[in-house]
Amino acid sequence: MSEAVVEARGLGRTYKTSKGLLRRESRTVEAVKDVSFTVARGELFGLLGPNGAGKTTTIKMLITLLLPTSGSATVLGQDVAKDPQAVRRRVGYVFGGDRGLYERLSGLDNLRYFAELYGVPSRESRRRIAELLELVGLSDRARQRVEGYSRGMRQRLHIARGLLHRPEVLFLDEPSIGIDPVGARELRATVTRLVEEGTTVLLTTHYMFEADELCDRLAIIANGSIVAEGTPDDLKRRVATGTVFEVDVYGLPDGVVEGLRRDADVQSVSVEVRGQAQILTVHARPGAEIASTMLGHLEGSRFGRLATREPTLEDAYVELVSLA
């Protein structure tokens, strides 16, 4: 395996919070627990997990914005707690959302401003900015004010900003949040190009499709811990046995989901509301003939389409997260 660029070893972070005005109650939240993983040079590594899983906290520790409360991590061989300055000089980061740009300045002027702020030598900054605008596909719109940019364009400008000082590793926290499908596709193309040019990227997402399409390897994180790690195909293979059934139900009766979950032939059950219908997804154990069991559970309720399909990365994700 090539050089490890990011190495987290038993990383943990607790937050102390308090609530109540008169009788203050303090509470400890274990946001990240014993997280270990390695990202090799040139890799595109994803941290995939539901809201509150601990993805942002992990990234903040790696980019030295937050101190770990247990464990340790190195980025490019430097310890994040002992030598934060050395880490900061060599990493870039971009958080989701579109704040932090100057609306009334053009994309080009925003980059000029940040280049100066980051101390990029002016000789170099012109060429670097031109290169980056090309990389993120904004060369044609560079002289337009940011207030006229779409969310996707702003996010790509943020990526350019995060790359001004030529970091060897870029951390992207939820890059495509709130971006429409066309914008998200352009953003994925930018990230792919970036990796092709040699930058190591660690991104967080809760979009399975994005993780599947982009990542060389990924770790699924739930409740602060890593529950699985591997290539998207490795993770899919974990659930590649057994069949997935999908049924459209109109008015799912109470107790059906619990009843199915108790069934020995069932590995996992999830429900998603889509318009008038609830889509019941049931992953059966290998060899189980559960179509009739399911129809038994659904007796008396109104249902439409019943389909079987191969497991996807999303099924792997739902199953691994629900076991955590």
Ligand SMILES: Nc1ncnc2c1ncn2[C@@H]1O[C@H](COP(=O)(O)OP(=O)(O)OP(=O)(O)O)[C@@H](O)[C@H]1O
């Ligand atoms: N500053 C803080 N003080 C107290 N608790 C916090 C703080 N920041 C995060 N948490 C808690 O830590 C846990 C992990 O949060 P974190 O933001 O790392 O998750 P996440 O996976 O990035 O979620 P999301 O996808 O919603 O951004 C959550 O339970 C969250 O409420």
